[in-house]
Amino acid sequence: MTLNVLMLSTLFPDMSRPNFGVFVERQARELASRDGVRVTVVAPLGIPPWPLSKAKRYAALRALPAKERWKDLTVHRPVFPIIPKFGGRFNVHGMTRAILPLVRRLHAQQPFDVIDASFFFPDGPVAQRLSRALGIPYSVKARGADIHYWGTRRGTRKMVKRAADDAAGLLAVSNAMRRSMARMGIDAEKIRVHYTGVDLDRFEISDRAAAKESLGFEGPVVLCVGALIPRKGQELLVRALPHLPGVTLLFAGQGQYRRALERQAEELGVDRRIGFLGSVPHDRLPRIYAAADVMALPSSSEGLANAWVEALACGTPVVISDVGGARELLDRPEAGLIVAREPEALADAISAILTNPPDREAVREAALRFTWTANGDALLEHLRAIAAQRS
The missing domain is CATH 3.40.50.2000 (Glycogen Phosphorylase B;)
Structure with missing residues (x-):
């Protein structure tokens, strides 16, 4: 039985930013390479209103296709409005409004079994809202600043906590991150440690x-x-x-x-x-x-x-x-x-x-245990368990 995964990530590479979130891309590719798994990536693009949108950094984003094949992955890049430097706490609402129609249409064509949110903010609260609207269980991964920064700020910490409370499962990049989440009042029993991977064939010893x-x-x-x-x-x-x-x-x-x-x-x-x-x-x-x-x-x-x-x-x-x-x-x-x-x-x-x-x-x-195979195995087991709760 195919596991249909919606991967939601505000940090994902594109033609204008090839290094932006390469580890998320690599994790997505590893998961998608498994038999019986289908991965669709939604990587929203935050762009401010005119005339700020004319700035060089945003012009490159505006030129990106709304849908493309990126290294064997289907990637959708819906645009949502942002207010640079000041609007972080408003991004959840703007992003949800922008991508919900897309996700609703994709879900109607081929129902998703689980949402995999790559970061806790804004991805986590957005996944929470998509879950409520469409009845799809979701998981969120904590990586660092999404907990240490957004999880402590006055305007966003409640959203982070609510997204954690409503999630069917949670991931943390380390045991230390899991402890940080628990100190916030997040249920530690829901959190699975999910280490990153490294390409040991590419990153190797040389002269x-x-x-x-x-x-x-x-x-x-x-x-x-x-x-x-x-x-x-x-x-x-x-x-x-x-x-x-x-x-x-x-x-x-x-x-x-x-x-x-x-x-x-x-x-x-x-x-x-x-x-x-x-x-x-x-x-x-x-x-x-x-x-x-x-x-x-x-x-x-x-x-x-x-x-x-x-x-x-x-x-x-x-x-x-x-x-x-x-x-x-x-x-x-x-x-x-x-x-x-x-x-x-x-x-x-x-x-x-x-x-x-x-x-x-x-x-x-010291690095040999951090493989993408181990990363993919753990993620697949985690997401299948969440999807099974629904059936």
């Missing part, structure tokens, strides 16, 4: 010296992979760099925080030892991980960062803060160090790894 030479890097390299936003803590790495003579710091990611980091580097006199790689295509990341001696990401909050797992799969140890699933991931000393979010502590940890680098095969061992 570090050759990778550095091909990319034009010299000497010790510290890599930070993540959006350039304050929560990721990149400024702490810039402040650590004066304590790490001869080390090059590379940022893979983009964001409005870049200019502030550039100014900070200039003030500290380390700007010539920092490189901004911008948004790196996902298929080019393994080469950059391979060239790095350490991957550092001192975030103030995380679920279980994909960048952590990808680095380990490439045999690159990590230096990270004690957030989210950090302690679940680093299950052996070779994998890296968990440190305080302080420049001196980061510098000491990075220096220790550079001085005494661990065996790269031992580092990779």
Whole structure:
């Protein structure tokens, strides 16, 4: 019997943003590859009213097709109105109004058995409303900021909590995330830990010296992979760099925080030892991980960062803060160090790894349990159980 899944995700790649939510896309493709499973993706696009919609970033979204085949997935991209910077709490209503007619039509053509919402906000409350309108059970996955940020804000925390209460099942990217959800009053018995996956054939150990030479890097390299936003803590790495003579710091990611980091580097006199790689295509990341001696990401909050797992799969140890699933991931000393979010502590940890680098095969061992096969198996079992409750 076919399981017909509606996957709802506000974070999904498109032609203008190929790196946007690649892990959600990969999870969707893994699920859709299973026998007896049909996956339809609804990836809504938030676009502000005219004249703000004429801005370059929104013009690219407006040009996207309303429906397309994206890497063997059927993806619908309905548009809903947003108010940039100020309208987050209103997105649930606007998105529901925009996509309900589409989902109602698709459901009439081939009934959905379950809704899989990729994030808690706004996806979770929207899934809740679709469920009420169409009688389809739903699940929501908590990944990080959707709980730590939207789940604590005055205007949205009640919506997050209600979406959790009404869901037939819940997922969390780590045990630490599950505990955070329970502290909010969410029923822990409903929450299943669902670890991310990594493509172990693509993210693998390769010659570090050759990778550095091909990319034009010299000497010790510290890599930070993540959006350039304050929560990721990149400024702490810039402040650590004066304590790490001869080390090059590379940022893979983009964001409005870049200019502030550039100014900070200039003030500290380390700007010539920092490189901004911008948004790196996902298929080019393994080469950059391979060239790095350490991957550092001192975030103030995380679920279980994909960048952590990808680095380990490439045999690159990590230096990270004690957030989210950090302690679940680093299950052996070779994998890296968990440190305080302080420049001196980061510098000491990075220096220790550079001085005494661990065996790269031992580092990779920490990532081997994070496969997309295991991810897909767990998700399929979870969604089938929810669909079975309905029958």
